[in-house]
Amino acid sequence: MNLEEYFQRIGFHGPCDKVDLVALRLIHKLHVMSIPFENLSVHCGEWITMDLEVIFNKLVRSSRGGWCLENNYLFGWVLREMGFTVTTLGGRVFNTITNDFPPGENHLINMVEIDGKAYIADVSFGVSSQIWEPLELISGKDQPQAAGVFRLIDKGDIWVLEKTGRKPQVLNPEFAKSSLVNRKQTYQIYCFTLESREAEHFTEESHTLQTDPASLFTNKSICSLQTPTGFKALIGWTYSEVTYKPEEGVDVLDMRNVTEDELDEVLKKQFNVKLQNKMKPVNKKVSYTI
Numbered sequence: 001m002n003l004e005e006y007f008q009r010i011g012f013h014g015p016c017d018k019v020d021l022v023a024l025r026l027i028h029k030l031h032v033m034s035i036p037f038e039n040l041s042v043h044c045g046e047w048i049t050m051d052l053e054v055i056f057n058k059l060v061r062s063s064r065g066g067w068c069l070e071n072n073y074l075f076g077w078v079l080r081e082m083g084f085t086v087t088t089l090g091g092r093v094f095n096t097i098t099n100d101f102p103p104g105e106n107h108l109i110n111m112v113e114i115d116g117k118a119y120i121a122d123v124s125f126g127v128s129s130q131i132w133e134p135l136e137l138i139s140g141k142d143q144p145q146a147a148g149v150f151r152l153i154d155k156g157d158i159w160v161l162e163k164t165g166r167k168p169q170v171l172n173p174e175f176a177k178s179s180l181v182n183r184k185q186t187y188q189i190y191c192f193t194l195e196s197r198e199a200e201h202f203t204e205e206s207h208t209l210q211t212d213p214a215s216l217f218t219n220k221s222i223c224s225l226q227t228p229t230g231f232k233a234l235i236g237w238t239y240s241e242v243t244y245k246p247e248e249g250v251d252v253l254d255m256r257n258v259t260e261d262e263l264d265e266v267l268k269k270q271f272n273v274k275l276q277n278k279m280k281p282v283n284k285k286v287s288y289t290i
Helices: 003-010 021-034 052-061 068-082 199-211 263-271
Strands: 085-093 107-114 117-121 143-145 148-154 159-164 167-170 186-192 222-227 230-235 238-245 250-257
Touching: 003 021, 003 052, 003 068, 021 068, 021 107, 021 117, 021 222, 052 068, 068 085, 068 107, 068 117, 068 199, 085 199, 107 186, 222 263, 230 263
Parallel strands: 167 250
Antiparallel strands: 085 107, 085 186, 107 117, 143 148, 148 159, 159 186, 222 230, 230 238, 238 250
């Protein structure tokens, strides 16, 4: 593993010795624009591991993305190698069915300290909830980004990330009532504590997310990549291109279903993803919006 390969993968041209907020913001944004958030391994017979070298080979050398346990684990390693002060944290993604946070930590993020201030770096949530740049760890402050206004709220025992977005404008009438369309303008994304975690802390949860019949990731195949104007997503057979239009107060969603013949080409052309094994798209009825 080496930083140069990673920098080439995300298109970062330096300088590599700057340990400041400008550098952090830049590589964070380049990462989410270059390495997809995806769980396709679950749907093509591959096992997702918490082995950092395996993750590096997959995400950096093999034209693949990964989910948070891979992307953010890799990103934390990159930041430490660059000289940043990084703490790995565990989060719990909000469950819209139970209207609460689950008991187990199912999300990995990084806290970065620069000049006495702390920032939350998260390069792997995907779709419209993806931050492009780190968020300052300060309670109640509106932090506008391309996707909308993000907020971190200190609840005492936990911190909560929430977002206020825009109204969806769906171009294809066939998808006007799609369950994939997020119609909530303000919503909670996940909570976390500031307790330091090791990678091994997430091993059991990684196994559960890949095998539990109730897991979001066994019920839906997901691939999402941020773009300069919004993001792209392939959920099951449904391909979406989303354009953020803050000046009009809307997000424009161009959605269509792809055919089996198109699948590999869409993954390669739109996400730069090349699968070694055949993937079967899945989009069962569990709550998930883009």
